[in-house]
Amino acid sequence: MNTLDSEKDIQKAAEKLAKDNGYSRIHALSMLHSKYQSEKRLEEAVIVRRLIHREESKAKAEKKAKAEKDTSYYDDT
Numbered sequence: 001m002n003t004l005d006s007e008k009d010i011q012k013a014a015e016k017l018a019k020d021n022g023y024s025r026i027h028a029l030s031m032l033h034s035k036y037q038s039e040k041r042l043e044e045a046v047i048v049r050r051l052i053h054r055e056e057s058k059a060k061a062e063k064k065a066k067a068e069k070d071t072s073y074y075d076d077t
Contacts, residue, residue: 007047014051026055 010032018028029052036045 006044010044010047010051026052029055
């Protein structure tokens with residue numbers, strides 16, 4: 001199985017875990033990361049770590065954009 005297939009499978013597993021248990025996407029990915037590490041599935045653990053980093057970066061960018069939008073209201077004076 002190539003890395004792209006693994007990444008898609010991991011994303012699907014994370015989405016299912018998040019939906020079934022009411023977890024955030026990052027929480028679900030963190031749980032999968034722990035599982036893969038404990039099972040010594042290092043390739044999957046690396047993929048999950050990359051997905052977590054991507055999700056955290058996306059959340060940070062969204063938070064920054066929202067903060068800029070919220071403060072831009074006051075900049076028009």
